Amino acid sequence: MHPTGPDHPPAASAKLAVAAAARGLAVIPLSRTKIPAVRSPHRDEPRTTRRCRGECGRIGHGVHDATTDPEAIRVLFDAAPWATGYGIACGRPPHHLIGLDLDVKNGDDGPAALQQLANAHGFEVPPTPTVLTPSGGRHLWLSAPDGAVIPNSVGRLAPGIDIRGTGGYLVGPGSRTLRGTYVFDPTTAQLPVASVPPPLLQLLRPAGGHHSASPAAVPMSGRRAVALVEFVLDAPPGERNSRLYWAACRARESVDGPQLAAALIEAACHVGLTEAEARATVASAARRGGRSSR
Incomplete structure (x- = not known):
């Protein structure tokens, strides 16, 4: 996967992003506060009823800029030389990535909550690439079936568990933020992305099959x-x-x-x-x- 060491200079972020893209993960540059680093080309325009998602052909549309094209990635990072990390878009083929953000602060214990769900619904949490966060939490990477639309959510599944699904993104390992550096759990770095267990997939699907709106386009907890x-x-x-x-x-x-x-x-x-x-x-x-x- 990617280097697991705790320190990478900002110039290494683009290289890490290109390496992730080589494994089929669409990426964007992130600032040190974990939001998309390329600024919106529409920031000085009057607000419209429909937000542009890149249809204008310019960059600066957050996760909608995410790409696996090395040249396009370099263009994005050249437009944001202040970027110190990269985001990995969820829900994109071939992996259809789902991120389980397990938090361990403010009284929450995401890993314990996930294990309780596993016990209650009869599934095992499979070995899969896991990213350790500066706050002591972890991001579990899982793969959804082709065609599954998993909405972003904050605490819906259980306290301490945020979901990064379609339209969301995860902070890539090696990214430097205000809190510290995101790194792979070295025991999982070489694992393939595991398929989401079917009982967990059912829990992740929106009630009634409808995609519920969520403010989780920014990967912050809470x-x-x-x-x-x-x-x-x-x-x-x-x-x-x-x-x-x-x-x-x-x-x-x-x-x-x-x-x-x-x-x-x-x-x-x-x-x-x-x-x-x-x-x-x-x-x-x-x-x-x-x-x-x-």
Whole structure:
């Protein structure tokens, strides 16, 4: 698969992404806050009722840019020299990847919750490539059947288990983030991606067979974190600063406030604010929070 060591310079991210693509995994560059690094080409345009998913032919559409073409990958990374990692698109052939994000913070124990589900529904968690996260959690890679549409979800299956499915992405091993580096569990790095057990597949399918909307396009744990970043990413011109300010105020209420604030700044830059403007807005929210806590 990929190197499992803890440290890779930013220049290595493109090489890691190309290596992943050689194994059939479609990739995009990520920033250190784990959001797509290439900024939207529509950030200064009036908001439309339908978000462009790359139909315009330009890059900067998040997971919709994901590709296995080495030359296209280099173009993406050349457009975002600040990228320190890469994302792996889920749901794409040939692997039809599903990511089980097992968290172990804020009182949740994702691995234990998954084992409880396995015991209750009569399946075994198969050996499969597993990525260790800086927070102590892990990402299990599983392969869905061709044609299966698995929605993204945050905590729906069980507390501490987030699902990255169709339209979502996983942080690739070797990626450097604000929290640290994502690395393969060395005992699993050479394993093939295992098929999802049928009972687990049934649990992952949306109720009634319908694809439920989910804010999991950004691979962050917790409903609140995902929602706040998506709130900023969806800001139309004229509302970007006010949305960022509101989200930054809410971020201060989170135990992951500093990391979430950095992700909000990245999201604001993605939709058109300058870094200086975004940082000033987040700093203003911090000062407001400081006054209110006195």
